[in-house]
Amino acid sequence: MLEPLRGKDVKPVIDSGELTARRLSAADYLPQEQSLDNLRSAAAKCEGCDLYLRATQTVFGSGPAPAALMFIGEAPGEKEDDAGQPFVGPAGKLLDDAFTAAGINREEVYLTNTVKHFKWEPVGKRRLHAKPNSREISACQPWLLAEIQAVSPMLIVCLGATAAQSLLGHKFRITRQRGQILALANGQQVLSTWHPSSILRTPDADARQRMQEELFVDLRAAVSLIRR
Numbered sequence: 001m002l003e004p005l006r007g008k009d010v011k012p013v014i015d016s017g018e019l020t021a022r023r024l025s026a027a028d029y030l031p032q033e034q035s036l037d038n039l040r041s042a043a044a045k046c047e048g049c050d051l052y053l054r055a056t057q058t059v060f061g062s063g064p065a066p067a068a069l070m071f072i073g074e075a076p077g078e079k080e081d082d083a084g085q086p087f088v089g090p091a092g093k094l095l096d097d098a099f100t101a102a103g104i105n106r107e108e109v110y111l112t113n114t115v116k117h118f119k120w121e122p123v124g125k126r127r128l129h130a131k132p133n134s135r136e137i138s139a140c141q142p143w144l145l146a147e148i149q150a151v152s153p154m155l156i157v158c159l160g161a162t163a164a165q166s167l168l169g170h171k172f173r174i175t176r177q178r179g180q181i182l183a184l185a186n187g188q189q190v191l192s193t194w195h196p197s198s199i200l201r202t203p204d205a206d207a208r209q210r211m212q213e214e215l216f217v218d219l220r221a222a223v224s225l226i227r228r
């Protein structure tokens, strides 16, 4: 008959730390040498959260380094997922209009997203955009922080609350803090404005017009700040 084990006889076979699964993130994929080119090729293989599973490809940021202005959206949409480039769909078209209105040359700025894979839900045959959650945003943040480091912008422009909350914390409210110049702990200046997609999704024509004007005003403010 087996004797019941006494407390002092029980020996741990493995350290309890090994039982806690470590959550993957983009940090596990960062290259040693963090130039934009190295970051881009490393991000192409990222499996730091589940979003890569259903997306076509990583959509990394695009533009020069250094760049005076860096724009951060939410996540690639369907068009971006197909093309592998940020802001090439309808939101990108409105962003281009805003750039023109503010005298910004798209080739001179760095464009990226808070998460680098398209998140979607099937609606019929269509892939409908879904919002990344806080776990996916944190998992992807190492790419974003490395891009900021490599691009060294004078000003970051967050397009919408997802980008702003990733950098400024979950208490950030776009409705209250839009248009304000805020600073990160390291002194990096950040301005947040409406996401072009949220403007396009606004059903009321007057409200949509007002948001579009505010986006244009904010981008003009961004330009005067970097030219000061």
Ligand code: URA
Pocket: 073, 074, 075, 076, 077, 080, 085, 086, 087, 088, 089, 091, 092, 113, 197
């Ligand atoms: N919306 C985004 O947030 N980013 C893109 O690249 C396209 C649409």
Ligand code: SF4
Pocket: 025, 026, 043, 046, 047, 048, 049, 050, 051, 052, 058, 115, 116, 117, 136, 139, 140, 141, 143
């Ligand atoms: Fe990696 Fe970001 Fe894609 Fe997740 S969303 S797999 S963290 S690149």
